Amino acid sequence: MPTHTASQRYLSTRGGSYDFSFEEVVLKGLASDGGLFIPEEIPVLPSDWATKWHNLSFEDLAYEIFSLYISPSEIPSADLKDIIHRSYATFRTKDVAPTVTLDKEKNIHLLELFHGPTFAFKDVALQFLGNLFEYFLIRKNEGKSGRDREHLTVIGATSGDTGSAAIYGLRGKKDVSVFIMHPHGKVSAIQEAQMTTVLDANVHNLAVDGTFDDCQDFVKALFADPEINKTHKLAAVNSINWARILAQITYYFYSYFNLIRQQSFLPASKVRFVVPTGNFGDILAGYFAKRMGLPAEKLVIATNENDILHRFWSSGKYEKHPVYGKAAEGGLPEDGVKAHESGVKETLSPAMDILVSSNFERLLWFLAYEVYSTSADAVSQRRAQAGDHVKNWLNDLKSKGGFGVDKQILAAAQEDFSSYRVSDEETIATIKQIYSAPASKGYVLDPHSAIGIAASLRDTEVAGPPSTHHISLSTAHPAKFNNAVEQALPDDKAYFLEKVLPEEFKGLEDKPRRVSHVKKSDGWEGVRKVVIAEVEAELQAADKAGR
Numbered sequence: 001m002p003t004h005t006a007s008q009r010y011l012s013t014r015g016g017s018y019d020f021s022f023e024e025v026v027l028k029g030l031a032s033d034g035g036l037f038i039p040e041e042i043p044v045l046p047s048d049w050a051t052k053w054h055n056l057s058f059e060d061l062a063y064e065i066f067s068l069y070i071s072p073s074e075i076p077s078a079d080l081k082d083i084i085h086r087s088y089a090t091f092r093t094k095d096v097a098p099t100v101t102l103d104k105e106k107n108i109h110l111l112e113l114f115h116g117p118t119f120a121f122k123d124v125a126l127q128f129l130g131n132l133f134e135y136f137l138i139r140k141n142e143g144k145s146g147r148d149r150e151h152l153t154v155i156g157a158t159s160g161d162t163g164s165a166a167i168y169g170l171r172g173k174k175d176v177s178v179f180i181m182h183p184h185g186k187v188s189a190i191q192e193a194q195m196t197t198v199l200d201a202n203v204h205n206l207a208v209d210g211t212f213d214d215c216q217d218f219v220k221a222l223f224a225d226p227e228i229n230k231t232h233k234l235a236a237v238n239s240i241n242w243a244r245i246l247a248q249i250t251y252y253f254y255s256y257f258n259l260i261r262q263q264s265f266l267p268a269s270k271v272r273f274v275v276p277t278g279n280f281g282d283i284l285a286g287y288f289a290k291r292m293g294l295p296a297e298k299l300v301i302a303t304n305e306n307d308i309l310h311r312f313w314s315s316g317k318y319e320k321h322p323v324y325g326k327a328a329e330g331g332l333p334e335d336g337v338k339a340h341e342s343g344v345k346e347t348l349s350p351a352m353d354i355l356v357s358s359n360f361e362r363l364l365w366f367l368a369y370e371v372y373s374t375s376a377d378a379v380s381q382r383r384a385q386a387g388d389h390v391k392n393w394l395n396d397l398k399s400k401g402g403f404g405v406d407k408q409i410l411a412a413a414q415e416d417f418s419s420y421r422v423s424d425e426e427t428i429a430t431i432k433q434i435y436s437a438p439a440s441k442g443y444v445l446d447p448h449s450a451i452g453i454a455a456s457l458r459d460t461e462v463a464g465p466p467s468t469h470h471i472s473l474s475t476a477h478p479a480k481f482n483n484a485v486e487q488a489l490p491d492d493k494a495y496f497l498e499k500v501l502p503e504e505f506k507g508l509e510d511k512p513r514r515v516s517h518v519k520k521s522d523g524w525e526g527v528r529k530v531v532i533a534e535v536e537a538e539l540q541a542a543d544k545a546g547r
C-alpha cells in the first residue's frame, strides 16, 4: 500500500525531547521533561482519500489512518492489520461506531461510540492500546523465558470509565499486569462491578478508602519512586497516551463518510463535530482529523460545569479557578453542585469532572508553532520556540494556577473550535427532550452524550440547517449512568429495564469479585507493597504454569 510509507517520529510538547519512535512514545506515555508526545508532522491525506476511503469498513479506515502515523518499519502492515482487527472484533456491532440521526430537520446526528466491551467510548482507544502493549512485549521477549521476559506493570487511577476500559483492554494479555485504583464507594455500582468482576490473573483492582485525587496522588508517587522503577517497568494508560488519541481519529472520518452516504447530505453541506469534553482527548483526535484534511467546519467543545475549556475559549485565560466567572454568575452558590476538595465540581457527567484538561497542552503546542513563528524560520527553531512557550504556560499553570494567551493565539484557537458549557439542569432537560421528541422518540441519552446534544441544539442557532450538519459524539451507554437517567425519566423505569438495559449488565453486580483494599493512611508506600506482592504472586503462578 503506497500510503504505508510514513516515517513518523515524535517530539515532546515541552521541547525537551525529539525523534522518538511510535513504540517509545506508547510505552513511555509521558515525556521525561513532563511534556506530552506529538507527531513531528501531522500527515496530510493522500489526494484520492475521499474516493478511496469512502466505502471502507471501520477497521480498514483505521488501518489507512494509523499507517500515516506508524512507520511500517516499526509495525509491518500485516501486523498492524491484525492488531486493528483484534481490537475491534470485541465490539458488539460490526459497524463499531454507527451514526444515528436524532433530528432530521435540524440535521443532528449522534455518533454512537459505546458499543465496546465496557459501554463507553474509551474502549475504542484502550482495546487498541492493550493489543499494542502486548505486541511490543511479545516482540521484545522473543526467545526469552521465565524471569528473563520483560514484564510491564500498568498503573492507573480511575473515577470510573478509564479503569474499566483499561481493564478490558489489558485482561489476559501476556507479560502485562494492570493495577487500577478506584476510590472505594465513590464510583457507580455498575462501574465498580464492571472492574472487579474481571477475574483474569493479571488484573488487580485496588479500592482506596479515599478520593479519586488520593488515587491519582498514589499513581504519581509510584511513577516518581526510584525504588519501584528499578525493579518494575511501569506504564500508564491515562488519556495522555498518544496511541489513545490516534485510535480516536478513525471515527471522525468514519462518521463523515456515513453522513456522505446519506441522501440528505449534499456535496455543499458542512459538518460540525460536537464533543462532550473532559481531558480534551476525544476532541483533540478531531483536531488531528481536521488538520489532516477532513473538511470539518468546526469542532464544538461541550463542557459541564467544570468549564476551564469553555472559559478559555471565551476569554483566552486558562485558569483552574474561575475568579471572574463567579461574579458573572451572581456569586451565588450553585444548587446541587458539590465542590470537591480540589475544586472539581461533582456533576451528573462524572467522566468530565476535571479541573484542568491534560491534553490541551498538545493543542497549545500547535497554536504556538503556528502563531509565533514564520515559515522562514528553520523547522527545528520553530519547534524549539513552540516548546518554550508551552513550557512557560504550563509553569504558570502550576505556580500561579493559570495563564493568559495573546489575542492571536485565542483567535487561532477560535478558528477551529467553539465552546459551550452545559449545566446539570440542562443535561436532564435534554435527556427528557430527546426521549419524548417525535423525531427521536424513545431514544435515551446518557448524561455525557446529552451535554453534546444540548450544545448541538444551541449551535444550530449559529450554524444550522439546511446546509450544516452536526455530528454529536455519544460517549457512553445510558445504563452506565442510570442515576442521571432516572432523574430525567422517573416514570419510565419499566421502559429502561426492558428496552435500554443491556443483557451484559443484568446480574453483573452479583458475580464474584476480586479486589484488594488499600488504606489511605498506609500511603503510597502501602500501595507499593501491594503492587510488588501481587506482581510477584502472579509471576510465580506463571512460572509454575511453565510460561
Ligand SMILES: *Cc1c(COP(=O)(O)O)cnc(C)c1O
Pocket (backbone or CB within 6 Å): 120, 121, 122, 161, 162, 239, 276, 277, 278, 279, 280, 281, 282, 283, 351, 352, 448, 475, 476
Ligand atoms: C472520558 C469520558 C469523556 C471525556 O473524554 P475526554 O477525552 O477526557 O475529553 C466523556 N464521556 C465519557 C462517558 C467518558 O468516559
